[in-house]
Amino acid sequence: MSITALKAELAQLPQDQRRELVGYLISLNRPAAEEERLKSELARKIEDNDPANWMSLDDAEKLLLPEQDS
Template sequence: MSLTQLKQEAVELSPAEQSELIAFLGSIQIAEDDDLRAELTRKIDDTNPANWVDLDDLQKRWAN
């Protein structure tokens, strides 16, 4: 199956299925990229609230 075919199939998925696919693909990238995994770990472990993103703000960013 080509990438174009995969993209066409992804368009036909429900929003929940698309979210699951996004999470799956993201998990593959994280598992295979040591630098990305380290950066995400650093951000998750950050205890400074000044560096946190409010969920509502994040959703607004994604909407644009």
């Protein structure tokens, strides 16, 4: 499959699937050390028991889905 054909196929994907694909492609180019750093950071955040450091679902949606703000 050519890059042109692949681009045409990808353009037809729904936005959520395109975002997933972008994340996947970025992860392919991330050095292993950076990947480990990000995994450690995520684990630290997941294990954080202090509600002062938490984010509400509404705030997360606003951050991740800014086009849905009114």
